[in-house]
Amino acid sequence: PLVLGIESSCDETGVGIVRGHELLANEVASSVEEHARFGGVVPEIASRAHLEAMLPTLERACATADVDLTEVDAIAVTAGPGLMGALVVGVAAAKALAFALDKPLYGVNHLAGHVAVDLLEHGPLPTPCVALLVSGGHTSLLLVDDIAGVAGRGIVELGSTIDDAAGEAYDKVARLLGLPYPGGPVVDRAAATGDPRAIAFPRGLTSGRDLERHRFDFSFSGLKSAVARWVETRERDGLDVPLPDVAASFQEAVCDVLTAKAIDACAATGAKHLLIGGGVAANGRLRSLLAERADAAGVTLRTPRPGLCTDNGAMIAVLGAEVVNAGGRPSGPELGADSSLPVSRVLV
Numbered sequence: 001p002l003v004l005g006i007e008s009s010c011d012e013t014g015v016g017i018v019r020g021h022e023l024l025a026n027e028v029a030s031s032v033e034e035h036a037r038f039g040g041v042v043p044e045i046a047s048r049a050h051l052e053a054m055l056p057t058l059e060r061a062c063a064t065a066d067v068d069l070t071e072v073d074a075i076a077v078t079a080g081p082g083l084m085g086a087l088v089v090g091v092a093a094a095k096a097l098a099f100a101l102d103k104p105l106y107g108v109n110h111l112a113g114h115v116a117v118d119l120l121e122h123g124p125l126p127t128p129c130v131a132l133l134v135s136g137g138h139t140s141l142l143l144v145d146d147i148a149g150v151a152g153r154g155i156v157e158l159g160s161t162i163d164d165a166a167g168e169a170y171d172k173v174a175r176l177l178g179l180p181y182p183g184g185p186v187v188d189r190a191a192a193t194g195d196p197r198a199i200a201f202p203r204g205l206t207s208g209r210d211l212e213r214h215r216f217d218f219s220f221s222g223l224k225s226a227v228a229r230w231v232e233t234r235e236r237d238g239l240d241v242p243l244p245d246v247a248a249s250f251q252e253a254v255c256d257v258l259t260a261k262a263i264d265a266c267a268a269t270g271a272k273h274l275l276i277g278g279g280v281a282a283n284g285r286l287r288s289l290l291a292e293r294a295d296a297a298g299v300t301l302r303t304p305r306p307g308l309c310t311d312n313g314a315m316i317a318v319l320g321a322e323v324v325n326a327g328g329r330p331s332g333p334e335l336g337a338d339s340s341l342p343v344s345r346v347l348v
């Protein structure tokens with residue numbers, strides 16, 4: 001099916017167009033620069049930016065795909081989770097389009113979209129597979145039986161962070177190192193020239209009782225505090241702070257835990273395929289360490305190109321196409337946004 005997908009859960013206004021697993025257009029307008037001086041996303045600014053960007057982005061997507069709106073088979077939109085005021089802009093736009101064009105409307109899950117985007121790169125998903133979802137607001141290990149959420153167990157969350165998300169940890173560490181928002185890409189770059197073994201930062205929930213009780217869960221707030229304490233101590237002692245070494249050592253701690261638990265989840269579930277999604281999945285070290293460990297464990301790794309890992313409309317469009325193919329029931333005109341939609345609910 002030819003599906004138009006609309007994404008507006010945070011600070012990216014995305015419109016994507018796909019035909020099944022074929023990507024035809026993926027236009028993204030970001031308000032990230034408007035939030036930079038506040039050190040994080042300001043919800044009111046994001047909502048206004050979505051309003052301004054929605055129609056121009058839609059027009060660009062149709063032009064790029066050379067598709068007329070009357071040709072699309074369905075409209076998919078992010079119904080949650082995300083910022084309420086941001087989500088409602090996309091949902092309202094999608095409803096208006098679906099109503100005006102008399103097309104079926106599908107409210108879908110943003111997090112499932114981060115996983116589904118890989119279908120555009122590598123085709124049908126061998127199931128069951130394990131997905132490592134690492135984004136700005138979420139960090140989870142998922143068992144995916146059916147990405148459309150219909151067959152078998154659908155999407156089951158094996159574990160998740162008990163405090164900060166991985167992306168959030170990058171953003172907070174960047175801030176305490178005096179680096180700009182968003183922190184992921186800048187810490188990633190700073191780490192490139194550092195020594196990942198320079199400082200032994202803690203790996204949360206990876207040993208003893210913690211591991212037993214939280215085998216597939218994550219914790220990054222202790223790591224962030226450890227980085228803060230290390231930097232403070234250096235400054236108090238009048239020593240310089242070797243930024244690349246701090247960044248590389250922090251990054252190694254994050255990637256070590258994420259990859260170890262992802263591979264362990266494959267072993268525990270018998271899954272032979274592992275995929276990653278979400279903004280942090282763009283991280284170079286995470287990708288290389290995971291490739292190494294997946295190879296050693298006999299697991300096939302699927303990584304979408306970095307540009308598809310961060311928020312976009314194509315991930316929503318391809319998830320919509322999967323839902324259409326699975327015979328999912330269209331959402332009614334009463335479709336609303338749900339800021340805390342659980343990942344197991346693919347279709348609203």
Ligand code: ATP
Pocket residue numbers: 009010081082110111114134135136137138166167168170171182183184185188278279280281282283284309310311
């Ligand atoms: P969610 O999907 O949980 O609702 P979100 O949509 O805001 O949150 P994404 O857009 O998927 O999150 O990802 C943004 C996050 O990814 C930010 O925290 C950012 O710092 C991080 N990030 C982006 N690129 C990289 C990178 N190269 N290395 C590490 N982190 C990165």
Ligand code: MG
Pocket residue numbers: 010011012310311
């Ligand atoms: Mg964003």
Ligand code: FE
Pocket residue numbers: 110114135136278279310311
């Ligand atoms: Fe996201």
